[in-house]
Amino acid sequence: MSIRTLALASCCFVALAAPGFADTTVTILHVNENKAAVKIWDQSAADYNAAHKGVKVEFKYLENEAFKAKLPTMLQSEASRPSAFYSWGGGVMEAQAKAGFLKNIKGEVADTVNTLSPTAVAAFTVDGKLYGLPFDTDAVPIFFNKALFAKAGLKPEEMRTCDGFLAGVKKLKGAGVTPIVVGAGEKWPMHFWYSYFVMRIGGAQALADAKAGKDGGFNNPTFVDAGKRLRELAALQPFQPGYASTSHAQSAAIFGDGKAAMDLMGSWLLGMQGPNASDGKGQPESNIGVMPFPTLPGGKGEIGDTLGGVHAFLVTPTASPETVDFLKFFSQEKYAKEAAEVGAYIPVVNGTAGYIKDPLVKQIAEMLAKTKYHQNFFDQDLGPSVGRVINDVSVEVAASRMTPQAAAAAIQEAEEQK
Amino acid sequence: MRATTALVILLPPALLLFTLFVTLPIAQASWYSLFNWNGLGPVDRFIGLKNYKWVFENAVFQRAVFNNLLVIVVSLAVQLPLALGVALLVAGGAWGSVVFRMIFFLPYVLADIAAGLIWRFMFDGEYGLVGAVTQALGTKPVYLLASDPWAFSAILAVVIWKYFGFHMMLYVAGLQGVDKSLLEAAEIDGANAWQKFRHVTLPMLGPMIRLSIFFAVVGSLQLFDFVAALTRGGPFDTTHTMVSFLYYFGITRMRVGFGSAVGDVLFVVCVAFAWGYRRWVMRDD
Amino acid sequence: MTEAVGVFEEVGRPRLPVAAALRLAALVVLATIVLYPLLATVLDGFKSLGELHDNPLGLPRQWDWSNYWAILGGGAYWRVLGNSLAIALATVFLTLVVGAMAAFAFAHIKFFGDRYLYAYLQLGLLFPSTAAILPVFIKVRDLGLLDSYWGVILPQVAFALSMAVLLLRNAFKQIPSELFDAALIDGCGYFRFFRHVTLPLSGPILSTVAVIGFVNSWNGYLLPLVVLDSESRYPWTLGLMAYQGQYSTSWQLVLAFITLTILPAILMFLIAQRYIVEGLTAGAVKG
Numbered sequence: 001m002s003i004r005t006l007a008l009a010s011c012c013f014v015a016l017a018a019p020g021f022a023d024t025t026v027t028i029l030h031v032n033e034n035k036a037a038v039k040i041w042d043q044s045a046a047d048y049n050a051a052h053k054g055v056k057v058e059f060k061y062l063e064n065e066a067f068k069a070k071l072p073t074m075l076q077s078e079a080s081r082p083s084a085f086y087s088w089g090g091g092v093m094e095a096q097a098k099a100g101f102l103k104n105i106k107g108e109v110a111d112t113v114n115t116l117s118p119t120a121v122a123a124f125t126v127d128g129k130l131y132g133l134p135f136d137t138d139a140v141p142i143f144f145n146k147a148l149f150a151k152a153g154l155k156p157e158e159m160r161t162c163d164g165f166l167a168g169v170k171k172l173k174g175a176g177v178t179p180i181v182v183g184a185g186e187k188w189p190m191h192f193w194y195s196y197f198v199m200r201i202g203g204a205q206a207l208a209d210a211k212a213g214k215d216g217g218f219n220n221p222t223f224v225d226a227g228k229r230l231r232e233l234a235a236l237q238p239f240q241p242g243y244a245s246t247s248h249a250q251s252a253a254i255f256g257d258g259k260a261a262m263d264l265m266g267s268w269l270l271g272m273q274g275p276n277a278s279d280g281k282g283q284p285e286s287n288i289g290v291m292p293f294p295t296l297p298g299g300k301g302e303i304g305d306t307l308g309g310v311h312a313f314l315v316t317p318t319a320s321p322e323t324v325d326f327l328k329f330f331s332q333e334k335y336a337k338e339a340a341e342v343g344a345y346i347p348v349v350n351g352t353a354g355y356i357k358d359p360l361v362k363q364i365a366e367m368l369a370k371t372k373y374h375q376n377f378f379d380q381d382l383g384p385s386v387g388r389v390i391n392d393v394s395v396e397v398a399a400s401r402m403t404p405q406a407a408a409a410a411i412q413e414a415e416e417q418k
Numbered sequence: 419m420r421a422t423t424a425l426v427i428l429l430p431p432a433l434l435l436f437t438l439f440v441t442l443p444i445a446q447a448s449w450y451s452l453f454n455w456n457g458l459g460p461v462d463r464f465i466g467l468k469n470y471k472w473v474f475e476n477a478v479f480q481r482a483v484f485n486n487l488l489v490i491v492v493s494l495a496v497q498l499p500l501a502l503g504v505a506l507l508v509a510g511g512a513w514g515s516v517v518f519r520m521i522f523f524l525p526y527v528l529a530d531i532a533a534g535l536i537w538r539f540m541f542d543g544e545y546g547l548v549g550a551v552t553q554a555l556g557t558k559p560v561y562l563l564a565s566d567p568w569a570f571s572a573i574l575a576v577v578i579w580k581y582f583g584f585h586m587m588l589y590v591a592g593l594q595g596v597d598k599s600l601l602e603a604a605e606i607d608g609a610n611a612w613q614k615f616r617h618v619t620l621p622m623l624g625p626m627i628r629l630s631i632f633f634a635v636v637g638s639l640q641l642f643d644f645v646a647a648l649t650r651g652g653p654f655d656t657t658h659t660m661v662s663f664l665y666y667f668g669i670t671r672m673r674v675g676f677g678s679a680v681g682d683v684l685f686v687v688c689v690a691f692a693w694g695y696r697r698w699v700m701r702d703d
Numbered sequence: 704m705t706e707a708v709g710v711f712e713e714v715g716r717p718r719l720p721v722a723a724a725l726r727l728a729a730l731v732v733l734a735t736i737v738l739y740p741l742l743a744t745v746l747d748g749f750k751s752l753g754e755l756h757d758n759p760l761g762l763p764r765q766w767d768w769s770n771y772w773a774i775l776g777g778g779a780y781w782r783v784l785g786n787s788l789a790i791a792l793a794t795v796f797l798t799l800v801v802g803a804m805a806a807f808a809f810a811h812i813k814f815f816g817d818r819y820l821y822a823y824l825q826l827g828l829l830f831p832s833t834a835a836i837l838p839v840f841i842k843v844r845d846l847g848l849l850d851s852y853w854g855v856i857l858p859q860v861a862f863a864l865s866m867a868v869l870l871l872r873n874a875f876k877q878i879p880s881e882l883f884d885a886a887l888i889d890g891c892g893y894f895r896f897f898r899h900v901t902l903p904l905s906g907p908i909l910s911t912v913a914v915i916g917f918v919n920s921w922n923g924y925l926l927p928l929v930v931l932d933s934e935s936r937y938p939w940t941l942g943l944m945a946y947q948g949q950y951s952t953s954w955q956l957v958l959a960f961i962t963l964t965i966l967p968a969i970l971m972f973l974i975a976q977r978y979i980v981e982g983l984t985a986g987a988v989k990g
Contacts, residue, residue, distance in 0.1 A: 062934075063945065069669075069670040072611060073457075073840075073932065074850070074932045076849070077847065079847070080933060091433060138868075185653075241558070243564070244565075245561065247951055250700075250951065251953050252952075278752055383673060385671055392655070395653060399654055414663070423812060424955055425932040426806040428805060429804070432824065433823075436824055436864050438857075441826065442821075442842065444830075444834075446842070447835065447837060447838035450841070457841070492884065508843045512723070521738060522734070522737055524737070524972060525737060525979060527968055527971075527972045527979065528922070528968055529922035529943065529968070531708065531922075531924045531942060532940070532964065534876070535961055536942075538739060538746075539743075540740050540743070544754050544756060545954050547739075547740075547759070547760075550760045563851050578730065579736070579737065583737075583776070584984070587984045588984055637830070641832075643924045646944070661834075665836075669836075669837060669840065677837045678838060681835060681836065681837045684834040688830035689829045692807070692829040692830065693829060
């Protein structure tokens with residue numbers, strides 16, 4: 001092949017790949033794998049596009065790990081910056097705001113805001129500036145397999161205290177059942193356990209105090225004790241074999257295949273365990289139960305305290321005005337109602353939670369409605385670098401590779417180094 | 419056309435590209451490594467050599483260095499002798515030599531990341547070859563990639579599988595240069611097969627062996643794709659290499675100063691080895 | 704090409720068929736170990752997930768083509784291959800052009816500081832691009848090339864230059880300088896000499912550089928991983944990992960995807976074996 005042909009060929013290829021210019025495109029980046037939810041979102045985009053000629057709203061999916069790793073760099077260059085993106089709020093959002101990647105949309109959405117749950121809106125307001133419109137909320141209960149519980153002769157009521165919980169785990173093991181499935185290969189599922197122990201021991205103020213640096217920051221008895229409790233649980237060897245390299249999707253598959261009794265996971269598990277299971281169907285809803293994380297003796301946390309997130313689409317500074325317009329369109333009761341009815345997620349539009357039909361999702365929504373303390377996921381709340389460390393140490397403590405004391409100290413050190 | 423005009427046209431593109439993307443970034447890495455910087459905003463939090471202190475104190479980094487050394491040792495002790503042995507069997511015209519050579523070279527042509535994923539499947543406790551073996555034996559599934567130290571041994575196995583064919587080809591080319599008359603002379607002098615190998619063939623293969631070692635070491639220091647495909651550094655961050663540590667703890671966590679320090683350390687190690695090796699070991703080649 | 708001297712040439716024709724049989728046995732065992740993973744990948748793409756679990760080692764009981772058809776029919780597969788091709792071709796083209804220009808200058812023109820400049824360009828041989836990946840990423844970002852093909856192509860070319868210039872300069876130097884001087888006297892300019900003498904004589908070395916450059920670019924993972932964000936620009940290596948991330952619990956799909964994406968490399972290898980082997984090893988030896 002002559003050099004001339006080579007040159008022509010490569011120029012053609014590269015030129016063909018250049019983006020075309022058509023309508024105003026609004027790109028919204030997200031990580032949601034729940035097909036039912038994505039269907040509603042795509043529908044809302046299609047409806048908006050039909051009603052607004054010359055605008056193309058597009059939802060784009062990016063896998064969780066890739067999303068977390070890539071977003072910072074995507075936000076930096078104008079070419080790859082999305083118009084809006086999925087966010088868990090917390091310290092990560094604050095870091096993004098501080099770096100100037102978010103747009104304050106408070107002035108433009110005042111009327112829409114009134115239709116949304118105030119706590120949800122507050123979660124995305126920093127220093128009086130609102131950076132996005134929240135659309136759903138979720139909680140992390142313990143999902144359990146009713147049939148496997150019955151096999152071990154276990155009743156969920158027995159598991160409401162820590163001692164009862166540990167006894168229950170032993171019973172399950174005795175019956176030849178894997179008590180807990182955890183996708184520790186991705187680390188963050190394990191940090192749910194650690195987070196809940198912190199919440200149950202230290203109560204509602206624990207994390208806030210630690211962030212403020214009170215009482216040694218994170219290097220205090222609450223975090224150390226939480227580590228000890230995690231170690232105590234892990235010492236019973238309750239996890240599935242090979243848990244250290246199980247991915248989140250695989251853990252959903254294991255639960256869906258009925259190979260483990262319990263999964264401490266967010267409400268999105270309901271949409272994942274079916275498609276990922278070997279037979280593609282997973283556990284029928286009638287066989288899945290929902291129960292709260294147990295309480296600890298002498299702990300300040302209450303059984304009603306929940307771990308979970310509120311999610312919004314945050315807007316970037318160079319986004320077109322149609323972006324905010326679409327988000328307002330998206331926040332209509334119509335789509336929230338559909339999400340609730342289908343059980344895709346728990347919407348935050350006022351009054352729509354009542355439309356939830358799915359019994360399990362309803363149970364979780366009720367937990368949320370009753371809770372006095374809803375804590376955002378620790379690894380999101382604490383910001384990117386400290387969040388990663390808390391994921392690291394959760395896995396290490398559970399595997400007895402790190403002492404609870406060293407873990408607490410490591411989190412504090414990361415906080416100071418950031 | 420005068421020489422100067424030609425020079426002005428011929429040299430700048432290469433020099434520009436090279437400086438812009440190779441030398442300048444390396445110099446800048448040394449600069450960034452002195453700051454606590456997350457890649458966004460101005461570079462203003464000077465912390466001197468603290469990043470290096472954090473790097474060397476980091477347990478995962480220490481394990482990563484150990485892993486890199488392990489790869490080098492296993493390459494030199496297992497992979498290269500295997501390649502040499504096979505080369506001896508297929509270098510000549512004996513039956514099927516050419517076909518076998520091609521088969522053994524094939525893995526080298528594949529991308530590391532693809533090879534890694536294929537072996538991730540092989541090592542899977544439920545579905546892969548390992549799963550098949552445990553099923554056949556009737557034992558419980560074994561999750562090699564989830565246990566320390568088996569996980570890194572798995573990575574080592576993949577390294578050997580993928581690269582021994584390349585070294586084999588180098589030795590085959592080297593054996594080409596062995597003068598047959600020397601071997602005949604040795605045989606006349608009463609040397610047996612082993613003596614001929616040790617005193618004629620091996621010395622003549624010297625330059626090729628030294629080159630092969632060079633590639634093995636440099637390649638070992640670069641290991642990343644296998645880690646990304648097989649374990650992502652797990653379980654418990656015990657299978658990292660220096661490059662994967664740089665990626666997972668520096669780049670994805672946006673600790674640019676810290677990551678630059680890691681890159682600098684890796685750069686110094688590579689340059690020191692390459693320069694020293696060429697100067698002293700490959701001096702006469 | 705003289706055949707290499709294998710052990711059987713050294714020991715002479717094996718007197719005992721045992722030796723020949725042992726050799727064959729060893730080679731067959733090794734070949735099985737080498738080929739089995741590849742075969743398993745191809746065959747298991749034809750199974751359903753359930754069958755993968757129940758029948759891991761055997762041939763598929765039912766040849767389920769749907770996995771393969773789904774991937775071939777979807778746009779993603781062709782898009783990632785196209786991206787890889789575009790990036791690799793551009794990388795090779797630029798490397799050859801820029802490298803040959805510099806190599807020609809170093810080979811034929813003596814100028815002040817030429818040894819130092821050449822040694823400077825050779826610095827790239829001392830360390831791999833992976834060591835510099837973080838600052839290269841920052842540089843690409845600062846130049847506004849993030850998430851673009853050029854953000855991958857240009858660094859690849861830059862890092863390939865050291866080896867390319869080395870190989871090309873040594874090859875160009877083979878052309879006798881008397882020929883060059885005579886041409887100059889006759890009024891033939893540098894570029895005409897390059898086009899009509901150097902290039903035609905340098906076929907083998909150009910293809911060596913091209914093969915090395917193409918294979919390295921085609922198989923590259925870390926650089927595009929760090930530079931590219933949009934899935935539409937992913938080369939096949941990133942596309943493969945993205946697919947695996949999305950369908951991680953369905954090994955049969957992932958295996959089918961792997962098979963289809965390594966197929967081009969295997970086909971290229973089968974068709975141009977000699978070419979590729981010589982390119983990759985000769986490059987290593989002369990470098």
